[in-house]
Amino acid sequence: MREDEEDWREYYVTPRYLAGSSFAGDPGFADVPDTWPQYEPDDYGGRFVITSPDRRIHIGWDGDGLDELWRIGAYEQPVGRLRWLVTANHAMPPEIIAGLTRALVNDYETGRDAFLDPPSPYWPPAAVPLLSAGWSRGSARNGAAEILAPDNMAGLLINQRALDPDDEVYTLWSGPPGYTRAQITFTALVPSHLVAATAAAFSDPRPVVRQRRLIHPDIAHAVHLEPVAPASARPPTPTPLDARRAAVSAALQRAQHLPGNGQNIRAAVARVRNTSIRPSPTATPQDAPAPPRYTQPGPPHR
Numbered sequence: 001m002r003e004d005e006e007d008w009r010e011y012y013v014t015p016r017y018l019a020g021s022s023f024a025g026d027p028g029f030a031d032v033p034d035t036w037p038q039y040e041p042d043d044y045g046g047r048f049v050i051t052s053p054d055r056r057i058h059i060g061w062d063g064d065g066l067d068e069l070w071r072i073g074a075y076e077q078p079v080g081r082l083r084w085l086v087t088a089n090h091a092m093p094p095e096i097i098a099g100l101t102r103a104l105v106n107d108y109e110t111g112r113d114a115f116l117d118p119p120s121p122y123w124p125p126a127a128v129p130l131l132s133a134g135w136s137r138g139s140a141r142n143g144a145a146e147i148l149a150p151d152n153m154a155g156l157l158i159n160q161r162a163l164d165p166d167d168e169v170y171t172l173w174s175g176p177p178g179y180t181r182a183q184i185t186f187t188a189l190v191p192s193h194l195v196a197a198t199a200a201a202f203s204d205p206r207p208v209v210r211q212r213r214l215i216h217p218d219i220a221h222a223v224h225l226e227p228v229a230p231a232s233a234r235p236p237t238p239t240p241l242d243a244r245r246a247a248v249s250a251a252l253q254r255a256q257h258l259p260g261n262g263q264n265i266r267a268a269v270a271r272v273r274n275t276s277i278r279p280s281p282t283a284t285p286q287d288a289p290a291p292p293r294y295t296q297p298g299p300p301h302r
Helices: 003-008 094-109 124-132 192-203 240-256 265-273
Strands: 010-014 047-051 057-062 070-075 082-088 144-148 154-159 168-174 182-187 208-211 224-227
Touching: 057 094, 070 094, 082 094, 094 182, 094 192, 124 144, 124 154, 124 192, 168 192, 182 192
Parallel strands: none
Antiparallel strands: 010 208, 010 224, 047 057, 057 070, 070 082, 082 182, 144 154, 154 168, 168 182
């Protein structure tokens, strides 16, 4: 395989917390309902905010942001003071953001307003998924506790001296210090179950898909890569008969109105608009990641 082909080849990456950005925000919005409003604060389309219908939940994505690519917050009233804030930088895998947004949507859709619950005064409830995954206590220093991954390449830093509601209490991080370090922070009033939901996505053992070129050299030694579809496993070229059979099958599905038909039309449009990332020639249809709903630099098509 030529070097340029290898760069564009897709791999399953573990651990997921070291996978870095996919340069598309769509996985983080995978469970956000299409009915939630979207706002674009400027004309060039590099930033947008999706809110709950009553505007008490804001999920912001800034295509130019480095320290705050993601900005997610909640309000007690549509017009009022921000109750809590979560920010994540450019290196945070969007599949991890999905753990938080999924929990937020669930809280809102069930009508329990659990996203405004007061947090536990103790940190263990937020760290349960990490401890259950085999992460261990690090040494406490300067009023902070830390939970570390078995490879010491990720952790949860807990600020036990936080006094102000706007203070950052929890910080999930992964990777070596510097540009490649992924980081997500939670202010003091973020409910513990939302921190735990993010931590569960952080420590999820399932891999995520990345093109080889997106794996930064600084972390390449610490990740395991498995080809999505090895060259030897490529499916044979479809024959005209195969094409006719596929067309008939698709027509039958449309006629029967099977669930899921057409639900990702806007995602397909977003992928066509994204000229910076080419589809891998090695990925099979069943293994390839879903086409992005929102891509950088343009806003999502809702």
